Amino acid sequence: MKGIAAAVLVFEGMVVFFATLVALDLSEVDDTTLWQVGGSLAGACVIAAALLRRPWGYAVGSALQVAVIAAGLVVPAMFFLGLLFAGLWFLALYLGRKVARLQREPPGQQSPPGPQPGR
Numbered sequence: 001m002k003g004i005a006a007a008v009l010v011f012e013g014m015v016v017f018f019a020t021l022v023a024l025d026l027s028e029v030d031d032t033t034l035w036q037v038g039g040s041l042a043g044a045c046v047i048a049a050a051l052l053r054r055p056w057g058y059a060v061g062s063a064l065q066v067a068v069i070a071a072g073l074v075v076p077a078m079f080f081l082g083l084l085f086a087g088l089w090f091l092a093l094y095l096g097r098k099v100a101r102l103q104r105e106p107p108g109q110q111s112p113p114g115p116q117p118g119r
Contacts, residue, residue, distance in 0.1 A: 001096025006049040008092050009061055012085040013045030016068060016078075023075045037074050041067060058093065065089050 020038025024031055041064075048064050051057035065086040072079030 001093065001100060002052045004092040004096055005058070005061060005089070006052050008085065008088050009045045009049040009052075009064070012068065012089075013042045013049075015081060015085070016045060016071075017042040019075065019077060019081060023077075027075055029074055033074065037071055041071055061089060 016038055020034055020042065023029070023034050023038065027034060044064055044067070048057065048061045051060050065082065069079060069082030069086060072082060
């Protein structure tokens, strides 16, 4: 689960950084404000990916999703990007937990995919 969640955060950081670069040309918001918001969020995404080694790192990543969505108050396109990456983040957490649960089950208890013979 950690690898997928970290990949989502790193890619989110790159997208936030590039969105900041685009907003510098297209937005009427002060450049300093854009760099403070976008740069800190992009850096926080990468740092949060490293924090996933700790159990509380996932809470940091989840809180970061709220912060990226809230960046839409500065650059409205971030509402869409924030919601997109929040969906990816929670999907990664859901699927990661599901895979971990299936790996913990004894091999005889897992039902094979597809139709069962004799049923």
